[in-house]
Amino acid sequence: MLKLQSDKYVKVRPLFKTLEYNLGVEAILSGTVQGDVYVDDLQNPSTACMFDGVHHFYMGGNEKNQDFNSSLSKLIINDIFPKIKNEGKEVDYFFFYDDSSEWEKELEFVLKDIYPGKTYRRYYNFYAGDSVLSLDMLEGFKLRKIDSELMESTDLNNVEEIQQWAFTESWSGKEDFLKNGFGFCIIKDKDIVSWCMADHVFGGNCEIGVETDEDYREKGLATRVVSACVEYCLSEGMDRIGWSCFESNEASYALAEKVGFKIFKKYPVLFGWYNSYDNLFVQGDVSTKEGNFEKGAQLLEKALLLAEADDDDFKRSRISNRDSVCWAYFLAARAHALSGNADKCINRLKKGFELGLPNKDMLNDSAFDALRDNEAFKQL
Known part of the structure; x- marks a missing residue:
């Protein structure tokens, strides 16, 4: 198994064709997000694993490549997992794969010593031309676009949640997010109570996510901030907005459907914790x-x-x-x-x-x- 140089990522693009709806794949292949790509052959790769450095592994190509799979197992156990732990990033991980292939069976061998579980996720799309739900803002609350002034605020509660979003595997920091991403939040008095922000932006496509303070849930605030984010995307000429969540997270996909997103795919993933x-x-x-x-x-x-x-x-x-x-x-x-x-x-x-x-x-x-x-x- 070999590590592919970033200027050669075009060689593995065909191997991830069935996962290209997930903008995390495109973000790494295009170089907008740092990530590592491991292949079986530098010139003519037939099997590949892409890793964003924190949470997500993407599998592509020939799943029956036993030499590659054995090497990948050793890399994960002896290199990637210890490195993540040493960096203090003991979070969860996910393996994405083409569910029409036999990757799941092969990954059982690759990951046999780290005991992953299996769960299901949903992926939704909102396309330009779709109708978005539009609601008036609740009295006492105000909508605000996330900008540098807000992210540097010292008198707003939950501002640290906004700041942390800019330091995920998708963004290298505040400057990167403000330049290439976008987001909106709802504020009541000194509290940021709900926020919707971009996870990925590439070309005319993006993916967004939402969070709401526990004390302000079930008030329709998430619906309003997501709708505002979608309206912004459409005004910027974006073609597709993506949304993903766990199959078990009924509140999340009910919100997406209420705003106007349509189901694209339900798919399995293997997951676990580094610890x-x-x-x-x-x-x-x-x-x-x-x-x-x-x-x-x-x-x-x-x-x-x-x-x-x-x-x-x-x-x-x-x-x-x-x-x-x-x-x-x-x-x-x-x-x-x-x-x-x-x-x-x-x-x-x-x-x-x-x-x-x-x-x-x-x-x-x-x-x-x-x-x-x-x-x-x-x-x-």
Whole structure:
């Protein structure tokens, strides 16, 4: 596997044809966003992986290239993941791929040692000529375009959220965002309460996202700020505006549809967290909730091994610490109970109570129903 120079990215463009709707791909290929592209051959690449340096991996080309896939697995485990952790960017990651191909099956091999999960996302488009919902602003609130003065403000609450948007994988900072991006926000008194900003802008296309302060949700503010952003895009002559969200985020796609976006694609992605403990904890809990009890138990046990070893990832966890790790034991106990392993379940419950599980009422959880007549369980 070889790293392609940025002036040669045109060579891999055909490999990402099915992902070109995602402007993150175009942003890297065009050089507007820094990213790395790894290929099997510098002159005639047939397989490629594109990485934006933080969250997103894009797979293209021949998914059956075993030499490339093996090298990619080593690169991810030995280079990319440690580098991200050392930089303190222990966030989530996503693998995008052509869902009509066999990339998902091959990625199970590539990522087998980091235990990703699978979820679904939606992608929406709004085209020039589509009708956008237009609403009057609520009394006491005002719409404002995001500019340098606003981003440098010291007396507005949530301004740091606006500033952070300009330091994602899409933008190199405030100057880059203000020059090449755009956004709008709604302000009430000294609070920025809702904001819609560009994630990518390329040619006549862009992608946008929205956030609303928790104290101001369900008031129609997100609808208004997104509509304002779309109207701005149309006034600037843009042809297409993209919007993406998780399939589970009904509020997000309901908002997009209300404004006038139309569904383009529903697609699977593999995802996880760079922090091994957090990833195992979450994936184990999700697997249990999805009914895959044995897998859930296995992943949670791997998380507990890291906790018991006081591993660096456990120390840096955003989910657990020494005071709350008892809940990991409880979740592992549930998974073991549901998979029929009574002894392991009771062992994990005992350890959880030793470490601070608050009370025995949680034993009323229906996951433990099969253990009601178990003498060891009764003695807990």
